[in-house]
Amino acid sequence: MTATENPSIAKSKLNTVCPQCGDNNSQPCLAVYNAGTANIATASVITTGVQQTKLAAQCAPPPLRGLGKAWDGVIGSYIVLCFLTGGLLLIAFPIFVIVMIGMGVAESKHRAFNRIEWPKLNAAWERMWVCQKCHHQFDPGNIPCQN
Numbered sequence: 001m002t003a004t005e006n007p008s009i010a011k012s013k014l015n016t017v018c019p020q021c022g023d024n025n026s027q028p029c030l031a032v033y034n035a036g037t038a039n040i041a042t043a044s045v046i047t048t049g050v051q052q053t054k055l056a057a058q059c060a061p062p063p064l065r066g067l068g069k070a071w072d073g074v075i076g077s078y079i080v081l082c083f084l085t086g087g088l089l090l091i092a093f094p095i096f097v098i099v100m101i102g103m104g105v106a107e108s109k110h111r112a113f114n115r116i117e118w119p120k121l122n123a124a125w126e127r128m129w130v131c132q133k134c135h136h137q138f139d140p141g142n143i144p145c146q147n
């Protein structure tokens with residue numbers, strides 16, 4: 001079990017005094033994020049989303065990159081335009097292909113980031129702690145222990 005998986009054990013080995021305000025009431029960002037974030041999914045009325053405290057939002061992990069719903073938007077817009085205009089299909093198709101190639105290049109860069117850079121950022125985030133008093137985030141492993 002690593003220090004980030006069990007904060008109570010980790011706190012005795014790390015210097016968790018806030019380097020900004022000197023307060024000793026800090027928690028791992030991972031724990032604050034998980035405690036302050038709830039996924040919402042209701043069945044009676046179709047509602048989905050995330051309910052999150054402000055501190056949990058500040059302690060969020062680094063986001064993965066990607067075009068996500070932009071693909072749906074471009075493809076959907078093209079299909080709708082084709083239906084609405086009929087003859088636009090042949091004129092707009094080369095533009096559509098160029099846009100799709102550009103999006104494919106961008107998406108491949110995002111995937112490379114997610115595969116190579118994001119794991120490093122996420123590992124750094126998992127080491128971060130947050131001060132409950134001033135909300136400063138810090139890595140207790142990078143501060144010389146004063147105890």
Ligand SMILES: [Zn+2]
Nearest residue numbers: 018021131134
């Ligand atoms: Zn502080």
